[in-house]
Amino acid sequence: MIRQILGKGRRAPLSVASENDGLQEDVGRTQPSATDALPLIRLQQLTKRFGWIPALQDVSCELHGGQIVAILGANGSGKSTLLKLCAGLLRPSEGNIQVAGWQLPKEAAQVRAHIGYAGHEIFLDESFTIQENLSFFAHCYGSAGKLRVDHSLGRLGLAKFAELAVRQLSRGRQQLVDIARATLHGPELLLLDEPLNHLDVVAEDVVVQMMKDARDSGSLILWVTHESSRVAAIADRVLLLHAGRLVVDEAGQVAETDWPATLKATLCQEMMNRSA
Amino acid sequence: MKITFVQAVMLILRRDLIFDIRNRQRLWIIFLFAILNTFVFSFALELQHILRREVVVGVFWTTILFASLLGFERQGSEGSRQRMSQAIKLAPLPRLAIFYGQLLANWLITLCLLLFTVLLQSGLFNARLWHMDFWLASLLGSLGLVTIGTTLTTMFSHISVRVGVMSVLLIPLILPILLTCVRFTLATQSELPVRNEWVALLVLQDIILLILTSWLYPHLIDE
Amino acid sequence: MKRSERMKAQSPPLREHGLTWLAIVVLGVGFAMALFYAETDQQGHVQRLFYIHMPSFFGALLAFSITVYASLRYLRSRDVKWDRLAVVGVEVGLLLALINLVTGAIWARPIWATWWNWDPRLTWDAIMILTYAAYGVLRGAIENVETRRRFAAVYGILAIFTAIMTLIIIRIRPDTMHPAVIGPSAQEARGSFDASPTMQITLLVNLLGWALLLPIVLMRWRYRLQQMSERLEQLRQQWFEA
């Protein structure tokens, strides 16, 4: 079923991932045209202060479904905060976030079913096995059934570890399971906070492939990362954050910056020749 | 299709119970403490000499209060439970479903604790605690205790707090319920006519508490 | 901080001072009246403590109810000023409740020959002190500023439930099983007040002083202190940030 964001009215009703959607997900589907549809995420002068330290300062942009957006920036430049805000875990101090037309802090309930978030901490329970953890979340998201759990485990190559307790897994594999948890219900908005950190090369490719599949099926992936080298190859669009401000927006336009010119220039250059 | 409210509550309830059964430390702490507390009181008050049923009632409720207090303190500070509460917040479950799920889980454990302590203490002090109204009082009293306990546990699972803060916070809130329970069970013990105004008072408190905590719970969870 | 704003923080406007001086005058007059003007009750001179005991009780009630109202408003609007008001209400309320407790106990000693006779109002006052002291413990235990305010507001509301329920339950005497809500508890017996007009005037003056002016003045000063300590924390964070 084509996951299409209807462009009319403020409240864009999202089509719900139906029960049997899991299987046909990989079958090629038309790429929703990014221009006319209502943006999946709209940030307007988003500011977030922890105590008095501004983590994010009036970030505003619009992101459409069907693309991978890389978020780059130094440590403490507000990347994770931006991700948590989009996931509805934090409440913005000023400005507002709209995910698929729903105002996030208040109407988060409607949108939570369509958001997948995998952060730094592993949101799993060590004493349970992988199978139990994932089936619990499958039940939570309402797309119950062993089918989905096996499918997502298989996709990330974790099928044979299903019976192991999370405690016995290595950090990298735990992170994979966490990503499986986030993508279990086929979310329209996938938020990944440095997913490739602890992974070996094989696992990295699996995750990148999974991100590409999700992008092809029309969902938006916000990917926070450090390796700017891989960004050019994978991301359709880049957001550069420096000290809480959005430096580079849209494909390559530069706002005001004192971000080290070299990295930015090389990055934009790569973006230019790739899209040209 | 979203899961219904009751399904969500059952889900959280099953999850919490399995979690507690899986790592049994919390249960061990609660039940062992109940036994220890009983012995401390029996030695301290020389219970076998004074055949006073009132004292036994007092000892019973103190044991219940402190044993479940230790359970809540432990639950509040468990690392894995804190991470899980974050994950559950992400899922599209209605906020109150999470609260009632944890509430029911804690309530079941407290009821087991009640049963265990009644058997233990009526045996040791051969006081006849098996009074019908006694069970009513314990049921309602433990509901109130658990409501406040779960609220504070949720609060503490978001912040890592040193030991002891939970008891300082929980006991003042529990005093009215404890007062009513002790007086109600006193009436059952000393063949005085059991006035049903005590039951009404307990029910009233439980209802007010449930309404209050249900209204305050979303503020606890969401930023 | 601009100069004018800093000046305002240093020397509060006359209205601030005026209220403080008014409170000091009223308290002084009330104090003098309690000692010399009012008749000595048949319980002897110790009964004069009553003119501080009862008004401070209502002052504490006023302070705690302000805390509850501020907590409710903070939860709805998440505005920092409501949280400041809640903190201020608790601190002043605790002071006044403590005064009420101490004078009650000292007054009970010669009359009832015991320091503490589990009199309903005194017990209720003690439990309120315990509950709102725990409020202070909670605020101290949380580092994150937003969570501290939110949880403190939630606890402030739960605490008032305890206070009200305890008041009702304590009045029901255990042995006779019927509520003595109106019945003469030891406190009321002492406080029943059809006595001479001089006593009533003294009580009124003291009531104005202790129950109204003192809490409000203390709260205003404590509120300014709270503002300044938050200003300090802000500067400290900026300093570590820079």
Add this chain to the structure above:
Amino acid sequence: MRPFILLFLGWLCIWPVSAQEDADLIEIVVAENDLSIFHEALAETDWGLTLTQDGQFTVFAPTDEAFARAFERLETTKEDFFAHPDRLASLLSFHVVAGAMSLEELRGETSVMPYRRSSLVIDRQDDELLLNREARVLQGDLAASNGWLHIVDTVLLAPGEFAIEIADNLSFLVLGLAVVALLVSGYLSSLFWRWRLVNREIALLRSRIKEAARNDQSFRS
């Protein structure tokens, strides 16, 4: 003539028993020989009057020897204990309970509420009654027209009763005022001290920030 004497003697010996039937509590106390202090105490206060009227009472009468022991405990003598009638009345009110209760009925109770308003605890120690955790009943169930009388071996003292000699309560007034003054001044000084501390800290920090800003400019230029 003899039968009359016999009759009179017979009447005399049954008189105390029969007399007891319609005699009230005070007369029974008078009749008992070792309750003189108790009787004197009753006469001293208005209890002497109330116990004669109708209305059902249960009275616990401590023996003279019990009073003697009580006076030592309270380090007072009989005279100056009787000097304070209100304290005496309050002590006696702890010995009188509304409603006539025989020993049997008392055994069923766990605590009763005398006129003194603090509960009198009743224990059972191997089938013997224990009042106020210390007093035993020497002779119980003396029926009277308006209630029952039980003679006990120790004076019932309410908890914390007259433990120390009560000074004139003016000193308590002064103590109360001193404590209040202490509390208020303590809070005000803590408020003032915190105020000064915060002010000084703000000034310090602001000067540091200004100074840091100044060397930034110098560094940049």
